[in-house]
Amino acid sequence: MKKIQVIPFAPVPQERLTYLLPDEHSGILPGTRLLVPLGYRRVPGIYVSDFSDADLPGIKLKPILDVLDPFPVFPPILFSIAEFASWYYRLPLGLLIKSGLPPSLTKPLPIPPRTLQKIQKDLSGKTSQSPIQPLLPFTTDQESAFQLFKNLSEQNPFSVQLLEGVTGSGKTRVYQEMILWALQQKKRVLVLTPEIGLTPPLLDSIRNVSPNTLSIHSKQPNGERLRDWIRILNHKIDVVVGPRSAFFAPLSDLGLIIVDEEHDPSYQSREGLSYSVRSLAIKRAQILGCPVILGSATPLLETWYQVKKKRYHKLSLPNRIGQLPLPSISVMAPGPRGALLPTEVITAIKNTVDRGEKVILLLNRRGFVPALVCLECREMATCSHCSVHLVLHKKPKRVLICHCCQSQYAVHSRCPSCGGNVLAEEGLATQKLEEIIQSFFPGVSISRIDGDSPVSSGEGTSSITGDILIGTQMIAKGHDFREVTLGIILETDRMLALPDYRSEERAFELIIQLAGRVGRHLPGGRVILMTQNPNDQIFKEILSYDTEHFFERTNNERLELSYPPHRKIALVSLWSRSETLILEATGKARFEKTSSNGVVIQGPAAAPVSKAKGEFHYQFLIRATSIEGIHQAIDRAVVLFGGIKGLTIHWSIDPPDLF
Ligand SMILES: Nc1ncnc2c1ncn2[C@@H]1O[C@H](COP(=O)(O)OP(=O)(O)OP(=O)(O)O)[C@@H](O)[C@H]1O
Ligand SMILES: [Zn+2]
Known part of the structure; x- marks a missing residue:
């Protein structure tokens, strides 16, 4: 039995664990899903590599429990970017990989043989060729922007290019030509967009230049998402379009990444694992050695700053179409x-x-109005689990809704606080x-x-x-x-x-x-x-x-206030059902406020929504001159607060806002 390294889909401190692979499975390829024992649990994980070091003295290795799929589902081309993301955002690698996979591949189960057969039958069919409509002739602005892209991309293996085009300047038409350029080089393309549901025209425009385009998004039924993933793995797809959930699409020979509306905050997840696919897109392009396009009429200040520093290039569309x-x-x-x-x-x-x-x-x-207020005592209807006011909705029915935890409450006729019977709808x-x-x-x-x-x-x-x-x-x-x-x-x-x-x-x-x-x-x-x-x-x-x-x-x-792009920042959040527990823990701990290496820690302070879903929420704001400084502070916070029963800790590096 050979020794192999596996990344389990679990929050383990070591990123890779070593197991024994029974000889009958010796032919499996890196990227294949396995089932492994972890403590008393059976968890799925990804086989990464063979473990070549000699003996591990005193450690008794366990054999894997099963091989889940007959082929790799998370191909090795994705390992480097996943590893970078896990390092940069301080997130367990296994959970990060899990967050990028279609939901059916995150369970400790093989793909059902019948589903697999059906998908494989589909794969052998011809890919649909939708009719290609003639493309609009370029305007002069579009022509110059594209020529600059072409020169930059042919001179440099890797470049970050801001396509700054005023609204209605025809950025999509330039994307079409960039995609054609990549396809001509026999490369594939990833196009990220903030919300797929709101931008079907973008998908249509891209399909017009490459019929082998599909969109991946989290609202797809699980079966469809799995089928699409396998189509991409089998090189049947040239262009993938989608929001955050499309980032880890297993495209091989990726030659261009486009981030449309790069300023949009939805590129960063807010719940669970916090990472920004806009930023990771830049890193993925750097690892692969290909251009990445950040498109926007209103780029992020960070992007403007990098252009100023001449680290990013700028392509401009200064005029609207049709003058x-x-x-x-x-x-x-x-x-x-x-x-x-x-x-x-x-x-x-x-x-x-x-x-x-x-x-x-x-x-x-x-909603209908943001506040229902008692005219006698001025109390506002508030959620019992969260520190936010309830919003009155009238459609589809009259009900009070908490926009934080989504709890619904019947609209009362008297004030629950003082019994007053005049409740006013305030605000808009x-x-x-x-x-x-x-x-x-x-x-x-x-x-x-x-x-x-x-x-x-x-x-x-x-x-x-x-x-x-x-x-x-x-x-x-x-x-x-x-x-x-x-x-x-x-x-x-x-x-x-x-x-x-x-x-x-x-x-x-x-x-x-x-x-x-x-x-x-x-x-x-x-x-x-x-x-x-x-x-x-x-x-x-x-x-x-x-x-x-x-x-x-x-x-x-x-610059004056030490915020990005002049400092790196991170938020460390502490959550607990007991506010006292948070205050005691943070009162006792020596979480240095200012340390010698340029790390400044502020807090703890109650978060802007100080209680949500029944838990109190306090935050530390960390600023540092380097990502290493941020990492040190987060690691220290984990040591101080990570093991306290009844307290959970989360962090967000480069958060899109401080909420
Ligand atoms: N070369 C062209 N000739 C004629 N019409 C064009 C040309 N390029 C784009 N258009 C049209 O101009 C309109 C605006 O284009 P598009 O939606 O791509 O703009 P945009 O730059 O993405 O704007 P926004 O940032 O507001 O989304 C579209 O209706 C598009 O069909
Ligand atoms: Zn609530």
Whole structure:
């Protein structure tokens, strides 16, 4: 029996464990799933390599229990990037690999033989060849951007290229040509997109240049996802398009990675294992020696900074297609005496709809109203498991919902605190906005696009037919609505005031992206921002689309306050049902506040949502000049808090925000 190394799908401190492989299985290849004993458990894992060191004195090795599949499902081409991710984000390698596999391959079971037979039969069939429509001729901007890409990619094995194209400048058309370039080199392509459900047009455009394209995403049925994975493993697919869950697609001969809308925070997982596939895409391209494209109209400040430092290249599409200008942006105060919209805005909506054009209203809060308040004691309805107010929803039924843990509560008629019987609905969310706007414009059709509407569950944008479109931030993402010429953003000040170092950057990006949906095909586009503080510096930058000034200013602030891109940061979170336990543990521990090697630790402080799903949440913020400093601090936190019963510890390196 030979000795082999296995990465088990378990949070083990050593990344690889050594087992014995019975001779009858000696022919298996690295990347194959095995079942191994781990303590009293049987866990699946990946066979990585043979173990060539001589003896392990005093250690009695156990044989593996089974070989789960007849072929490797996590091929060795993915080992280096998985190992890098595990090192950089301090995550158990086995769990990281598990997070990248289709769900059916994460269980301690073989693929059922009948399923496998069916998939293999499908594989032998011809891949579908959808008709290829003629491609649009390039504009001069597109031509120069593509030529620069081609030169850079042919001169350097690895390069990071920012495709900065204003909204509606035709980035997708450039992606098409880049993909064709890679296919001509007999290479394959990975295209990452923030939300597959919202961007089927991107998939169509890519299929048009490469019919052997498929999309992988977490809403696919398990069987389909497994079948697609095996098709990719068998080299039947040239281009994979998808969100975070597509990152580990087992494409061999990868020659190009495109990260569309690279600024989007959904590239970083928030729950469970925290890692950013946008950042890992850059590393994967570096390991493979191929170009990676970061596409956006509003790149991350970090990306802008790397371009400034000449580490990333920039390709520009400075104009909209058809010489249509970007919409004009203006600021306006909300109406007098609490009226939601001033008369001027109502008139602008009416005129737009009367012309047969469309209006978008963005309000970044779903539900009916964000607060149900007792007029006697001013108590607000609050979740019993989380420290957040309940949001009143009216559709599909009248119910109070916790947006943190999703618990639902019946709407009470009396205040649970003082028995008062006047409960007022305060504030505004998308469902109420829809009701108000409908009352102003009775005959006009309205579509609502938010986390509660069908479009968010992957139905695509074809259902969005209203003349007035109301939505949360979702409405600003990548859509190419033809007739929209007026955009209105409500409660802009609230977006800017979120307690986070990135809130201005996020608001800037959201406003420019929303403006990007306006006037894409018709002239006269206009955007109105509702704000009480029209003289704030950020509005001057937004009104003139002065990204450069915004980035310069924000970058200086980040430098002064020691935030990225000038420092690495991480959040270490402690969770417990007992707040006292957290406070005692952190009070006793010597988690050095400032250490000699440039690591600064702040906290613990109650997290912005200080209790969620029944557990209290405290955070440390760590800053360091290097990733090694961050690692040291996290390792120390694990030693201090990792073994305490009743306390769990999580961390997020380069978190997209501090929530
Ligand atoms: N060369 C071209 N000739 C004519 N029309 C074009 C050309 N390139 C792109 N278009 C059209 O321009 C519109 C905008 O293109 P696209 O959606 O790719 O923009 P974008 O840069 O991705 O914008 P956003 O960042 O807002 O998503 C689309 O309707 C597309 O079909
Ligand atoms: Zn809750």
